Amino acid sequence: MKRTATARSLDGLVAAGALAPERAAALGRVADRYAIAVTPYLLDRLEGAEPDSPLARQYLPSSAELEVTPEERADPIGDAAWSPVKGIVHRYPDRVLLKALHACPVYCRFCFRREMVGPGGDALDADELAAALDYIRQRNDIWEVIMTGGDPLMLSPRRLGEIVSALDAMPHVGVIRFHTRVPVADPERISADLLSALKVSDSAVWVAVHCNHPDELTEETTAALAKLADAGIPLVSQSVLLRGVNDDAAVLEALFRRLVRARVKPYYLHHGDLAPGTAHFRTGLDEGRELVKRLRGRVSGLCQPAYVLDIPGGHGKAPVGPDCLSGDADAGYVVEDYRGVRHAYPPVTEKL
Known part of the structure; x- marks a missing residue:
């Protein structure tokens, strides 16, 4: 039968087969702090999924969410x-x-x-x-x-x-x-x-x-x-x-x-x-x-x-991607191709 309701609790995830009961029992503090919602469409895809699968890691709560490091902040990008x-x-x-x-x-x-x-x-x-x-x-x-x-x-x-x-x-x-x-x-x-x-x-x-x-x-x-x-x-x-x-x-x-x-x-x-x-x-x-x-x-x-x-x-x-260019306009540049090979590129020629 096609699911019609979003799971918004640990019990809902267990009932949908997306979360094992023994895992849910250890996640109460996570559910108390952070919202849970998984749509019917995703529940169908998560039923029986391994806990470390790419989809499960993104959408299902984990006890690791209780580990807060010193550099983390509630508003990380300063909205x-x-x-x-x-x-x-x-x-x-x-x-x-x-x-x-x-x-x-x-x-x-x-x-x-x-x-x-x-x-x-x-x-x-x-x-x-x-x-x-x-x-x-x-x-x-x-x-x-x-x-x-x-x-x-x-x-x-x-x-x-x-x-x-x-x-x-x-x-x-x-x-x-x-x-x-x-x-x-x-x-x-x-x-x-x-x-x-x-x-x-x-x-x-x-x-x-x-x-x-x-x-x-x-x-x-x-x-x-x-x-x-x-x-x-x-x-x-x-x-x-x-x-x-x-x-x-x-x-x-x-x-x-x-x-x-x-x-x-x-x-x-x-x-x-x-x-x-x-x-x-x-x-x-x-x-x-x-x-x-x-x-x-x-x-x-x-x-x-x-x-x-x-x-x-x-x-x-x-x-913050990789840099491919080094040098300057006076001495000339070195540019790296996709194979990692470096090539010289000439300095700027002064206008006559």
Whole structure:
């Protein structure tokens, strides 16, 4: 029988066959601290899964989440420092985050907003949403609005359409970007009504899909992505480098190839943020740089995202990929090809 309910507790995961009873018995403190939600679609895929499988590690709670290291922080990328009104994060001059809700279809165990999302988290009421939209409306330097949260595609199509229409009516807003896990976690939600809600007349809508492992790109997920692409919506992806999930060059290669084949351009590969209880997921920066370096030459530029680090404290993203160039304009440069062979590149010639 097809499942229809999201599992929101340890008991729900056990009943669905996604979590062994003996494991659940040791996870009460984890469930008390961090939200649990696994959609019916994912429950079908997690039934009987090994605890250390790539999907189980991402979606099922673990006792390792109780191990908090000194460098971890509740707001690892510093959203609060850049929030002038509720629901807005204005870190960069030309773009803002708009966080309309706190709910997600699934609560990933590595989430960098895990202290803020879930039941009881802040969501915008009608007045607060109006104030957030007014903030954007009154600032002509805001060119891009990034809908995040929570997952913005969890909004009803009616409410989503109202927000999109309001933003589309602002002449200075050129791009409305949605960050979502929905095509991977609840692909049936990509409906005709949702696609209609994303239609615009002046600005451009982009969708950034969060996907971390090639096993997440099922027939249902690729069909949902095709609906978005066929509706004329450009698609990019965001992935997080996760130990035990995708910290392998062959896995990353397969992931990015499958995304591109599904008409999704790999955009960012995030280094793991310093969210509480996520140390077991984080790789070292040197390890991440080496993995990204190994992708050079193995896959085309279409398949290569930027490896980035969100600087703790709210200072924004920085590219941290491998360096291929050394030297200077006076003495000349040395550039390394994808095989690791170094080549001279001449210095700048002064104009006569």
